[in-house]
Amino acid sequence: MYLPWHEWSGLIGVALVLFGFFLLQAHKLHGNGLTYQLMNAVGALGVLLSLVFCKFNLPAFLLEGAWLLISIYGIFFNPQQRRRRAYRDADRPDL
Numbered sequence: 001m002y003l004p005w006h007e008w009s010g011l012i013g014v015a016l017v018l019f020g021f022f023l024l025q026a027h028k029l030h031g032n033g034l035t036y037q038l039m040n041a042v043g044a045l046g047v048l049l050s051l052v053f054c055k056f057n058l059p060a061f062l063l064e065g066a067w068l069l070i071s072i073y074g075i076f077f078n079p080q081q082r083r084r085r086a087y088r089d090a091d092r093p094d095l
Contacts, residue, residue, distance in 0.1 A: 004053075006052075009046040013044065013045065016040075017067070020036050037071050041068055
């Protein structure tokens with residue numbers, strides 16, 4: 001069975017998003033961790049490519065576009081939050 005590259009892109013994207021969610025539920029990943037955010041971003045991008053080059057579906061496109069943007073936000077925002085938390089915790093004496 002032959003599948004064009006954009007269908008493979010979509011299938012791999014769906015697998016990444018679902019596997020990332022499974023790992024989150026199994027407590028193997030943290031929701032604000034870089035690995036989880038990258039799995040979501042790459043997965044959403046794969047699904048978006050399949051929607052653009054295959055049969056377009058506006059609701060699915062909007063969902064995956066939002067998923068990608070939120071993942072990118074998490075990739076760039078979470079390291080700053082972790083640094084702030086570490087700095088704040090370093091100032092407090094151990095109880």
